[in-house]
Amino acid sequence: MIFRILFLLVFLLIIEVYAFQAFKTLVKLKWILVTYQVISAVILLFILYSFTRFDSSVGQTKQTMFTMGLLLVVYVPKLILTLLLLGEDIFRMGAGAVNYFIASNDQDFLGSRRRFISQIGLGLAAIPFASLIYGITVGRYNYKVIKQRIFFPDLPDAFDGFTITQISDVHSGSFDNAEKINYAIDLVNEQNSDLILFTGDIVNTHAKEMNPWIDAFNRIKKHQYGKYSVLGNHDYGEYVTWPTKEAKEENFEAIKSLYGQIGFKLLLNEHTYIEKGNDKIALIGVENWGHNFKKAGDIEKASQAVAQDDFKVLMSHDPSHWDYEIKNHHKNFHLTLAGHTHGMQFGIEIPGYFKWSLAQYVYAQWAGLYENLGRYVYVNRGFGYHAYPGRVGIMPEITVIELKKGKNVA
Incomplete structure (x- = not known):
């Protein structure tokens, strides 16, 4: 822990040091420079103090989220300044070496820092600064309803046009605005879907985090064909230190019961059938299975009694499960619904044209719809937020999927 703090310091x-150089290049008034240094020192000391006070038995709190938000808002822009000025220093050193050893020029080895480089750096730094502030003040509750139509040649006739609302990654322990949450619940209800599915992470760690929000989520109306859910990696209480094994297990049981308290049937490596008219589809729910996270999901157990030719919708929290086990599975899982990535809550997205996030360097499937040999996975961008208390570019999502019979048109 001490080594980590020292490294961070x-x-x-x-x-x-680099950020101050850029600031000093443009500002000459001493009192402004001193004020900048004092404010920077206070922020740095506060961040370091907050990290030393982190309690591994409690996990994420409002304090840790505030600290993470402050760290990103202050130091991501300054990091951009640092990289730009570091690049300038490398150029200055190269130019100085040429002047000194080749041209035998007696001018200063490094030369003076150029004002316009600092101006460019501060201009570039203003972009993530403003974006991160926006993400905290507006973005984290800027809910988007994303509609997706998917065609399947072997979809049972009665399910042509069947609609599914998906929510995922609620992370209720992060919420602080009841009005915004109720607005999001209203959006869920307005979709009037046939079925609603919740693909895990109801809390950050502790079951008690959901207590203030149970009434709000109980407002999600009954859907004609049911409300079903699965567990996410945060639902297992894996990321804190527990006093006893029994305490961890008690919390886990309480978390599982939360889904029932808000009207969702929790599927634990099991399946059920959704029947409409004379047709049916299999709904399969596995516990969390992540390539780099807890592997409690058992697809064989969950689908043991499901026939090869049944149409299948699978709920699996972590999309790496689809990538590693599901997409080429012999039982042909038609549609998998996942979440988990949050799109890292930061990125650039122009619907239908372009999307980018650091998440794509970790997950092959990280936001939206993906296909492999006629099998699909949809990765929900998440309802809530975690760690960084905001969202930039990748907004909180309520998904509405319409199942259609036929072939996709390219």
Whole structure:
């Protein structure tokens, strides 16, 4: 822990030195420079103090989220400044070496820092600064309803036009605005879907986080064909230190009961059938299975009594499960619904044209619809937020999927 804090301190001090150089290049009034240094020092000390006070038995709190938000808002822009000025220093060193050893020029080895580089750096730094502030103040509750129509040649006739609303990654322990949450619940209800599915992470860690929000989520109306859910990786209480094994198990049982308290049937490596008219589809729910996370999901157990030719909708929280086990599975899971990634809550997305996030370097499937040999996975961007208390570019999502009979048109 001490080594981590020292490493963080050294890293942030380097950033501070470069950022101050850029600031000093443009500002000459001494009192402004001193004020900047004092504010920077206070923020740095507060961040370091907050990290030293982190309690591994409690996990994420409002304090840790505030600290993470402050860290990103202050130091991501300064990091951009640092990288730009570091690049300038490398150029200055190269130019100085040429002047000194080849041209035998007596001018200063490094030369003076150029004002316009600092101006460009501050201009570029203003973009993530404004974006991160927006993400905290507006973006985290800027809910989007995303509609997706998917065609399947072997969809049972009665389910042509069947609609599914998906929510995922609620992370109720992060919420702080009842009005916004109720607005999101209203959006869910307005979709009037046939079925609603919740693909895990109802809390950050502790079951009690959901207590203030049970009434709000109980407002999700009964859907004609039911309300079903699965567990996410955060639902197992894996990311804190528990006093006893029994305490962890008690919390886990309480978390599982939360889904029932808000009217969702929790599927634990099991399946059920959704019947409409003379037709049916299999709805399969597995516990969390992640390539780099808890592997409690058992697709064989969950689908043991499901026939090869049944139309199948699978709920699996982590999309890496689809990538590693599901997409080429012999039982042909037609549609998998996942979440987990949040799109890292930061990225650039122009619907239908372009999307980018750091999440794509970790997950092959990280947001939206993906296909492999006629089998699909849809990755929900998440209802809530975690760690960074905001969203930039990748907004909280309520998904509405319409199943259609036929072939997709390219």
